[in-house]
Amino acid sequence: MKKRIVSIVxxxxxxxxxxxxxxxxxxxxxxxxxxxxxxxxxxMVILMSSEGTAPMEHAVKTFEEETGIKIELxxxxxxxxxxxxxxxxxxxxxxxxxxxxxxxxxxxxxxDLILPLDDYIEDDFSEQFVDIAWEQLRFDGKQYGIPTGNDxxxxxxxxxxxxxxxxxxxxxxxxxxxxxxxxxxKEGIVKYGMALGASQAxxxxxxxxxxxxxxxxxxxENDAEASGAWQLDSDYAAACMTWLKxxxxxxxxxxxxxxxxxxxxxxxxxAGDVAFVTGWSSYWTTTNSEEESAIAGxxxxxxxxxxxxxxxxxxxxxxxxxxxxxTASEKYAVDFLKLLCEEEVQKDFLQGVSQMPxxxxxxxxxxxxxxxxxxxxxxxQYEYAHFRPILVQYQEWSTMLQESIHKVLANGEEPRAxxxxxxxxxxxxxxx
Numbered sequence: 001m002k003k004r005i006v007s008i009v010x011x012x013x014x015x016x017x018x019x020x021x022x023x024x025x026x027x028x029x030x031x032x033x034x035x036x037x038x039x040x041x042x043x044m045v046i047l048m049s050s051e052g053t054a055p056m057e058h059a060v061k062t063f064e065e066e067t068g069i070k071i072e073l074x075x076x077x078x079x080x081x082x083x084x085x086x087x088x089x090x091x092x093x094x095x096x097x098x099x100x101x102x103x104x105x106x107x108x109x110x111x112d113l114i115l116p117l118d119d120y121i122e123d124d125f126s127e128q129f130v131d132i133a134w135e136q137l138r139f140d141g142k143q144y145g146i147p148t149g150n151d152x153x154x155x156x157x158x159x160x161x162x163x164x165x166x167x168x169x170x171x172x173x174x175x176x177x178x179x180x181x182x183x184x185x186k187e188g189i190v191k192y193g194m195a196l197g198a199s200q201a202x203x204x205x206x207x208x209x210x211x212x213x214x215x216x217x218x219x220x221e222n223d224a225e226a227s228g229a230w231q232l233d234s235d236y237a238a239a240c241m242t243w244l245k246x247x248x249x250x251x252x253x254x255x256x257x258x259x260x261x262x263x264x265x266x267x268x269x270x271a272g273d274v275a276f277v278t279g280w281s282s283y284w285t286t287t288n289s290e291e292e293s294a295i296a297g298x299x300x301x302x303x304x305x306x307x308x309x310x311x312x313x314x315x316x317x318x319x320x321x322x323x324x325x326x327t328a329s330e331k332y333a334v335d336f337l338k339l340l341c342e343e344e345v346q347k348d349f350l351q352g353v354s355q356m357p358x359x360x361x362x363x364x365x366x367x368x369x370x371x372x373x374x375x376x377x378x379x380x381q382y383e384y385a386h387f388r389p390i391l392v393q394y395q396e397w398s399t400m401l402q403e404s405i406h407k408v409l410a411n412g413e414e415p416r417a418x419x420x421x422x423x424x425x426x427x428x429x430x431x432x
Contacts, residue, residue, distance in 0.1 A: 038330070038331040039329065040332060041328035043070040043072060044069055044071055044336070045071075045094050045097075046071060046073050046336075047074045047075075047076065047084065047085060047095055047097070047098045048073070048075055048076075048099040049076065049077070050078070051282060051353060052282075052352070052353045052355060053075045054352050054353070055345075055348045055353060055355075059336075059339060059348070060073055062345075063335075067332065071336075078202075079201055081099060082101075082104065082395070085098050085108070085324075086111075088326070089113045094326055096323065096336075097324065097333050098114070098322055098324050099319065099321060100137060100144070100145040100320050100321055101319045102136040102137070102318060102387065103202075103388050103398070104319075105136075106139045106391055106432075107391075107395065110392045112325055113324065113325055114324060115144075115325060116144055117142075117143050117144065117322075118143055120330065120331060120334040121143065121146075128359055128360060128361070129147055129359060129360065130150050130357075130359075130363070133147035133149075133318060133320075133358035134147055134358075136316060136318070137319070137320055145321060145322040146320050146322075146334075146338065147318065147320035147341075147358040148319075148321060148340045149317075149319055149356060149358065150318045150356045150357060150358045151317035151356055152281070152316055152378070153278050153280060153317065153381075154279060154302065154314070154377075154378065155170060155171075155276060155301070155302050155305065156269065156276070156277050156278070156283060156287060156299055156300070157170045158272065158295055158298055158299065158300075159299065160298045161189050161190055161272070162184075162275060162300075165184045170276075170300060170302050171305050172305060172306065173305050173306055173307050173308070174211065174214060174243055176305065177193065177194065177305050178193070178243070178247055178250075178252045180193065181247075181275065182252060184275055185252075190272075190273060190274055190275050191274065192253060192255075193252045193274060193276060194247070194253050194254070194276040195254045195256075195265050195276075195277050196253055196254070196260065196265065196278065197262030197264075197278075198406075199259055199260055199261050200399075201261050201402070202398060203261050203262025203263070205388065205398045205402060206262065206317065206388070207262065207278055208244075208401065208405055209313075209388055210304050210313050210315045211240050211243075211244070211313065212237055213315075213386050214304055214305055214306045214312060215239050215307050215310065216236045217236025219231060219232065219389055220389065226389060230423055230427055230430075231423075232401075233416070233420045233422070237419050238419055239307075241405070241419060244408065244409060254273075254274060258406065258409055262279070269295075270286070270293040270294055270295055271294055272295050281356045281378055282354045283354075284354045284377075285353055285354040287299045301374065301378070303381045303384065304384075306384075312381065313384055314381050314385040315388065316385045316388075318358070320337070320340075323337070341358070341359065343361065346358065350368075354374055356374075356375075356378055357375075363375060393429075393430050393431065393432065400422060400425060400429075400430075404422040
């Protein structure tokens with residue numbers, strides 16, 4: 001296996017109003033001094049998504065031993081994280097470090113929930129990271145987070161089910177996935193071809209983003225600059241939405257998908273009821289766990305399908321951690337974030353929850369790629385991964401999109417009409 005240099009440059013199109021212009025905060029005693037106190041605090045509080053807490057506990061222990069600072073680790077389900085962060089910071093609770101999803105930097109920075117880190121990181125610090133991982137946590141020319149997870153979505157498939165139906169390879173296009181699914185359903189191999197996390201939650205926005213680009217579409221006119229006129233009612237978007245609607249009607253997609261999140265959707269896949277599911281890299285560990293999955297050892301992972309207009313399409317995910325405005329020490333909080341970027345810590349997350357590294361060096365390490373073949377399975381998808389729109393009003397935008405998709409999938413409304421309505425509403429209400 002040859003070593004390779006990872007350099008991923010993707011269109012940034014998207015991924016966790018009180019900040020004064022000078023960026024001033026208050027120190028541990030509440031005095032205005034331009035930034036949080038650099039004195040060593042007795043305790044720091046970390047709020048993170050419940051996925052990945054085991055590897056984080058190892059990092060916490062290391063930091064506590066090295067600094068003598070006590071760490072309180074609070075874990076929360078991902079779907080509750082956004083509101084939990086806003087509530088705690090707005091309420092003035094001590095919160096030092098937070099999980100930062102790729103779609104939150106603009107909103108959180110604009111609302112004075114997180115602090116820019118540029119004063120605490122060296123000019124060449126970013127060079128160690130895969131480009132997409134670093135860039136996704138920037139907003140308005142400032143770095144608001146340090147990336148610890150480099151993610152996207154992939155197609156997970158049941159190799160045994162496909163082989164039983166006479167297929168040696170997974171589908172390359174969404175049309176092919178539909179044809180394969182219908183054959184397997186007809187032959188009684190699966191109940192449905194695919195399950196989708198299509199409840200009204202962020203996971204639905206992620207899956208639609210991946211599919212939209214897989215059908216050749218994009219969200220905005222100037223994708224590379226995340227700007228320009230919206231293209232939510234394009235022919236590509238209509239083709240994507242129509243495929244989803246028809247697939248829900250003809251048993252390609254489990255109709256109950258409108259009740260699944262992009263987390264619990266894995267249950268029906270791991271039970272062997274469907275042949276396909278979209279998922280983040282961490283699902284590789286879960287689906288191959290003999291304790292959790294009935295199909296352990298039978299799972300394949302590959303790029304998401306495309307169409308005649310695109311090789312593939314996926315959504316950029318991952319993210320990292322940021323320093324909350326209510327931190328007791330900005331300096332020590334950043335020190336902890338730097339610890340999470342050490343190679344051994346990132347290897348720990350890779351082994352524990354299949355979290356893809358953000359460090360270039362780990363994709364170049366032959367021994368590591370041989371031990372974790374998921375690195376080679378995952379790598380090709382990054383070329384076709386795309387950001388969600390970079391918006392201060394991102395949550396409002398995403399909710400509007402989710403509601404529109406549900407009008408089609410749950411209520412049976414006509415895709416083109418729904419997308420035209422969405423296009424008009426977004427153009428009127430979303431200002432940045």
